Amino acid sequence: MRIAVVGAGALGLYYGAMLQKGGHEVCFLLRRDLETIPKNGLSVFSINGDFKLFPVAGYGSSEEIGMVDLVLVGLKTFANQSYRQLITPLLKDNSIILTLQNGLGNEEALAEIFGSERIMGGVAFLCSNRGEPGVVHHLGAGRIILGEYARPYMDRAESVAAMFSMAGVPCQAVTDLKKARWEKLIWNIPFNGTCALLQKPVNVLLSNQRTRCLLRDIMFELIQAANCQSLSNPIPMAYADEMLDFTDAMGHYKPSMQIDREEGRELELEAIFARPLDAARQKGIIMPRVEALHALLEESTSRS
């Protein structure tokens, strides 16, 4: 497959590298790493074994890349107003657009511009950070759960999932993408939110009984809201404790939103907080702790 990675942050670089290593032709749309990667290649430091790719096809514009079979979208969600400009030059009739972005609303925004038929969405359970230009660190996990946005048949999703799996990225196609999105939010909102607000890693917040309890209560609010979104089947309340155990095993991990805050970058509050809060409110569900965290995070990162 010919694949374009649009939004080559830690996520885009890691998955793009795995696909190229798996034998696919991968084109990276680059900004920060545009000087380095075409010249020196891409180094992946991974818990599964380090590797280096050379040559790597890095481009400064989508026009240079041209048409591909699959567009992998890893943009920060506040850059979604660039969808049309960045993706249009990459499309032919049957190109697939797979967004692995955070939060809610990305498939909808893509479908609005490019039609719902070609849109797929996925959630990535990946611990990775960018290093210096030309380097990505894979610290843990990496699994993708993906699904169709509107297409009723599963064949395409199954074959994309198989492509990832064969390239060494555990990947599962599911019929209920919305449920997968909410499952990811049940982790993202408490851990990204509190770690970014307090600027402390997950193990610190998990070892204080009061913040550990807050993290679980936030997950309970989200599970309740998720289960009002017409999911195929409900998420059990026990999912909260599974996520606590899962996160205990991460040790001293900084979620991406904490790193974004430490480095002064904009946070994805609209996609990760505001849209889920709206979706819950539309079903009559108030999530007081999520609301509080959203307000505190928004003000903590405002310039005032």
Place this chain on the structure above:
Amino acid sequence: MRIAVVGAGALGLYYGAMLQKGGHEVCFLLRRDLETIPKNGLSVFSINGDFKLFPVAGYGSSEEIGMVDLVLVGLKTFANQSYRQLITPLLKDNSIILTLQNGLGNEEALAEIFGSERIMGGVAFLCSNRGEPGVVHHLGAGRIILGEYARPYMDRAESVAAMFSMAGVPCQAVTDLKKARWEKLIWNIPFNGTCALLQKPVNVLLSNQRTRCLLRDIMFELIQAANCQSLSNPIPMAYADEMLDFTDAMGHYKPSMQIDREEGRELELEAIFARPLDAARQKGIIMPRVEALHALLEESTSRS
């Protein structure tokens, strides 16, 4: 009246100064200002007019002060384990102990040691900060609402209130001290809590619509909890908007907990957060936003 001020922070220094200016014999138990005040006196920079007191009776121990008619307690609540040592030498048969400390549990702790008959409590609506040693700044308000802890007659409370009023401190004696304490918490918890957490003054948090809404929702939780504490009559929900208006008028004000945090001092989380949360929980009321704020504040000020 002979009065001892125990806990001569911004609150103790200001009210002690007003009482001395009003003609009472005031003895200050000092720590930080022990070198300065006996030598140079006490300067009050007040919105109602600056004044300077000299001489000022400052002491390093309660034994040197000896017996007084009224003990004014302005200690930080995490110093309450010093009650017995600091207050015992000041008492004669009919000495009154008036605590103007923050939060819940102070009258109970004093009554446990000194008997409930002599205990009075009050809440201070005072904007003041300490300056350099020998200086206190009175930035706004100053009103005290006080009441008896257990004594059924109002004569003593009325006469203490009259003493403050005649000394230029607006003061009202009320029969329901518990209600006054909760009214103060309805301000203290949202404003001290969020300003200390985000390290921003009240006007910044009031001008962001999302944090303004959070502040009001926190007050709603507290009003609901207060109204389950067998108060003489309920606090109306409209009290929240009154407090927003009252605080809008303060402008760029930093609550004391924010200043404590900025200066690396311990916060009064037990008296101001943990005890009210417990009191609510005992009546079956959960305050999710207050709980979240408490957990975040506790972790944000822990050394981990």
